[in-house]
Amino acid sequence: MLTDDEFKRFHEDGLVVPAGFRLSDARIAALREGVEAVKAANPGVDGQRLIGPHLAKKVEGCVHGSRVFMDLAQDQDILDMVERIIGPDIILWSTHLFCKEAGTGKEVPWHQDGQYWPIRPLATCSVWVAIDDVTVENGAMRYVPGSHRMGHFRHEEKNDPDKALGLELGPGQLDMNLARHDTLAAGQVSLHDIHLVHGSAANRSNRRRAGYVMRYMPSTSHFGRFRPPGTKANFPGMPIFLMRGVDRDGRNDFAIGH
Numbered sequence: 295m296l297t298d299d300e301f302k303r304f305h306e307d308g309l310v311v312p313a314g315f316r317l318s319d320a321r322i323a324a325l326r327e328g329v330e331a332v333k334a335a336n337p338g339v340d341g342q343r344l345i346g347p348h349l350a351k352k353v354e355g356c357v358h359g360s361r362v363f364m365d366l367a368q369d370q371d372i373l374d375m376v377e378r379i380i381g382p383d384i385i386l387w388s389t390h391l392f393c394k395e396a397g398t399g400k401e402v403p404w405h406q407d408g409q410y411w412p413i414r415p416l417a418t419c420s421v422w423v424a425i426d427d428v429t430v431e432n433g434a435m436r437y438v439p440g441s442h443r444m445g446h447f448r449h450e451e452k453n454d455p456d457k458a459l460g461l462e463l464g465p466g467q468l469d470m471n472l473a474r475h476d477t478l479a480a481g482q483v484s485l486h487d488i489h490l491v492h493g494s495a496a497n498r499s500n501r502r503r504a505g506y507v508m509r510y511m512p513s514t515s516h517f518g519r520f521r522p523p524g525t526k527a528n529f530p531g532m533p534i535f536l537m538r539g540v541d542r543d544g545r546n547d548f549a550i551g552h
């Protein structure tokens with residue numbers, strides 16, 4: 295599923311769109327129904343903060359989920375691509391539905407994911423699934439190719455109500471003119487590295503942009519269950535799932551939250 299060239303591109307750019315992968319129309323339809331079900335089951339939750347829609351059981355800080363999102367996280371073709379990137383021992387530690395509604399979906403400020411996560415050593419391959427067609431106009435993810443190889447950038451706590459994340463990259467550290475858009479047709483996916491600088495603009499179009507992100511880490515890392523500064527997520531109580539292989543670190547807890 296991931297060719298040698300795509301594997302190379304992932305390491306060079308920090309993001310790749312596998313050309314040979316596309317979900318069927320039936321699965322896209324099922325995901326769209328899942329989006330509606332999750333929105334209906336979680337009234338009042340911001341559409342871009344639908345955290346953990348793969349969870350069957352209610353967990354503090356996460357939404358009431360829908361089975362379709364766990365089914366996709368278990369998709370063997372997706373796991374094969376993830377395995378190529380992070381190796382054969384794979385933990386699903388989180389998922390996130392970013393439903394950027396037409397006209398109102400907020401900007402996701404520039405950030406590196408690792409700044410928010412209690413994983414040591416920091417390692418995750420995120421798989422971003424386009425549930426709708428994703429264009430520049432409806433707020434495609436944008437990223438700075440190669441930024442994942444430049445170390446940690448300084449982040450500032452802004453908590454801007456017009457933005458979907460509280461922390462963001464401080465100014466003057468990176469030339470944002472180098473950014474590219476991750477435009478995708480519904481059913482396509484992109485894979486991105488934990489250190490990639492990325493974000494997305496507000497959705498000013500009249501078309502929704504829903505994307506579902508599945509976060510996989512290698513079990514050679516430890517899911518530490520602490521809250522890094524600036525985060526409110528329930529990392530201490532979140533259930534994690536061994537999708538393939540064994541727990542190489544040996545300290546990952548697969549009972550909490552289940």
Ligand SMILES: O=C(O)CCC(=O)C(=O)O
Binds near residue numbers: 433434493494
């Ligand atoms: O979907 C977006 O706009 C942002 C996604 C993102 O920040 C992520 O997947 O890490």
